[in-house]
Amino acid sequence: MTSPASAAPPQPIPAGLSRAQLHDLYYYMRLTRALEERLVGLHRQGKVVGGLFRSLGQEADAVGSAFALQAGDILSPLIRNLGSMLVKGATPLEVFRQYMAKAESPTAGRELNIHYNDLERGFLGQVSPLGDMVPVMAGIALDFKLRGVPQVGMVYVGDGAMSTGAFHEGINFAAVQQLPLVIVCENNGWAYSTPMRLQTAVKELKDKAAGYGIPGVQADGNDVLATYAVTRAAVDRARAGGGPTLVELVTYRMKGHAEHDGQGYVPKAELEAWAAKDPIARFSERLLGSGWATPADLRALDARVEAELDAALAQCLDEPFPDISTALTGVYAEPAAAEREWYRDPSGRAPRRWCAWSRRSRRQRAPGLRSPTSRPSATASGRSWRATRASCFSARTSAAWAGRSG
Numbered sequence: 001m002t003s004p005a006s007a008a009p010p011q012p013i014p015a016g017l018s019r020a021q022l023h024d025l026y027y028y029m030r031l032t033r034a035l036e037e038r039l040v041g042l043h044r045q046g047k048v049v050g051g052l053f054r055s056l057g058q059e060a061d062a063v064g065s066a067f068a069l070q071a072g073d074i075l076s077p078l079i080r081n082l083g084s085m086l087v088k089g090a091t092p093l094e095v096f097r098q099y100m101a102k103a104e105s106p107t108a109g110r111e112l113n114i115h116y117n118d119l120e121r122g123f124l125g126q127v128s129p130l131g132d133m134v135p136v137m138a139g140i141a142l143d144f145k146l147r148g149v150p151q152v153g154m155v156y157v158g159d160g161a162m163s164t165g166a167f168h169e170g171i172n173f174a175a176v177q178q179l180p181l182v183i184v185c186e187n188n189g190w191a192y193s194t195p196m197r198l199q200t201a202v203k204e205l206k207d208k209a210a211g212y213g214i215p216g217v218q219a220d221g222n223d224v225l226a227t228y229a230v231t232r233a234a235v236d237r238a239r240a241g242g243g244p245t246l247v248e249l250v251t252y253r254m255k256g257h258a259e260h261d262g263q264g265y266v267p268k269a270e271l272e273a274w275a276a277k278d279p280i281a282r283f284s285e286r287l288l289g290s291g292w293a294t295p296a297d298l299r300a301l302d303a304r305v306e307a308e309l310d311a312a313l314a315q316c317l318d319e320p321f322p323d324i325s326t327a328l329t330g331v332y333a334e335p336a337a338a339e340r341e342w343y344r345d346p347s348g349r350a351p352r353r354w355c356a357w358s359r360r361s362r363r364q365r366a367p368g369l370r371s372p373t374s375r376p377s378a379t380a381s382g383r384s385w386r387a388t389r390a391s392c393f394s395a396r397t398s399a400a401w402a403g404r405s406g
C-alpha cells in the first residue's frame with residue numbers, strides 16, 4: 001500500500017459514489033475474502049460438509065456488480081458470488097451454518113454452501129445446472145415488466161455457462177421481450193479445466209450480445225469501480241425500460257474450481273500475471289492514493305471484518321446438526337416425509353417380506369434363466385416378473401415402514 005496523499009486534496013469520486021460507499025465496497029470485498037479464508041481452515045479441519053468453491057481474485061466483480069442494484073431488485077448468484085450475496089444482506093453467520101450443515105442454517109442442512117434463497121433480501125437460491133438461472137431470471141424480469149414495477153433482475157453466468165442451451169434460450173427471450181434483466185458474464189478464463197479458447201470461437205464474450213440484438217459491454221472485473229460503473233449503467237438502462245444488457249467482466253479464478261482441484265492445468269505464469277492485478281490490493285492503493293481513505297480507515301474496516309467473523313464462527317461452531325428424522329421434512333409437499341426405502345434401513349437388514357419375495361422369486365425362475373439379464377417375462381403363476389416385483393415392493397415398504405418414518 002502507498003502512503004496517504006496527505007497534502008493533495010482528495011480526487012473527485014467517480015461513478016456518483018460517496019466516500020462512505022467506497023468504504024462499503026472495500027468492506028464487502030474484504031469480508032468476502034476473509035470469510036472464504038475462514039472456510040478454507042474449516043474445510044481442512046473436516047468441518048465443511050460438501051465442497052468449497054472460492055471466489056479468490058473475483059471479489060471486485062461480485063461486489064461491484066451487486067452494488068449497482070437497489071433494494072427490491074433480485075439477483076441470481078453462482079458459486080463465485082458470495083460477495084454479491086453479502087452485498088444483498090447475507091450474513092457470515094448463515095454462510096458458516098450453511099457450509100457446516102447446521103440445524104439453524106437457512107436450509108437446515110439440506111443444501112450446500114451458498115445455495116440458499118431469500119427473496120426479501122433479493123437473492124435467489126442457485127441450482128447447479130449451468131445457465132439454467134438465465135431463463136428463470138428472464139421469467140422474474142417478465143413479472144416485473146408485466147406488473148409495471150421499477151425492479152431489475154441480475155443473473156450471473158460464467159464463460160462456461162454461456163455455452164449452454166439454457167443460456168441461449170433465456171437471453172434470447174429476455175431480448176425479444178425487452179425485459180429488465182442484466183446478464184453478468186464473469187469471464188474468469190476457465191470453466192473447470194477448460195480454457196476459454198476451447199469453449200468458444202469468439203475472442204470477447206460481450207460480442208455474443210450482437211446475436212441477440214442487445215448491447216454487450218465489457219469492463220475490467222478486477223477493478224471494482226469500473227465494474228460498478230458498467231453494471232450500474234446497464235441496471236439504469238433496464239430500469240428505464242431499455243431492455244437487457246450483457247455485461248462481460250474480465251477477471252480471473254485464482255484458485256481451482258473448488259478446494260479439491262489443485263489447478264495443475266493452469267500455467268504458472270498466467271497465475272503470476274493475475275496475482276499482480278489482485279482486486280483488493282488495487283482498490284486499497286486507489287483509496288489511499290486518491291485520498292478517499294486513510295490507512296486508519298482501512299485498518300478499522302479490516303478489524304470490523306475480523307470481529308464479525310470471530311463472533312459468527314464462535315456462535316455456530318458447536319451448534320448441532322439437524323436431527324436425522326427431519327431429513328425429508330419440507331422436501332416433499334405431501335406427505336411431509338416419504339417412506340424410507342429398504343436399503344436405508346438403519347439396521348442394515350432387508351425387511352422379512354423382501355426376503356420372502358426374493359426366495360419365492362428364485363423358486364419361480366424358469367430353469368436356465370438364472371441371470372438377471374435373462375429374467376423370464378412371466379412367472380410360474382402367469383404374472384409378469386415386473387408386476388410381481390412391483391406389488392411385493394409396495395406391500396413390503398408400507399408394511400415394513402408403517403409408522404417408522406420420522
Ligand SMILES: Cc1ncc(C[n+]2csc(CCOP(=O)(O)OP(=O)(O)O)c2C)c(N)n1
Pocket residue numbers: 080128129130157158159160161162164186188190191192253257
Ligand atoms: C449443464 C452443466 N454442465 C456441467 C456442469 C458441471 N460444472 C459445474 S461448474 C462447471 C464449470 C463452470 O465454469 P464457468 O461457467 O466458467 O464458471 P466458473 O466456475 O468459472 O465460475 C462445470 C463444468 C454443470 N453444473 N452443469
Ligand SMILES: [Mg+2]
Pocket residue numbers: 158159160186187188189190191192
Ligand atoms: Mg469460468
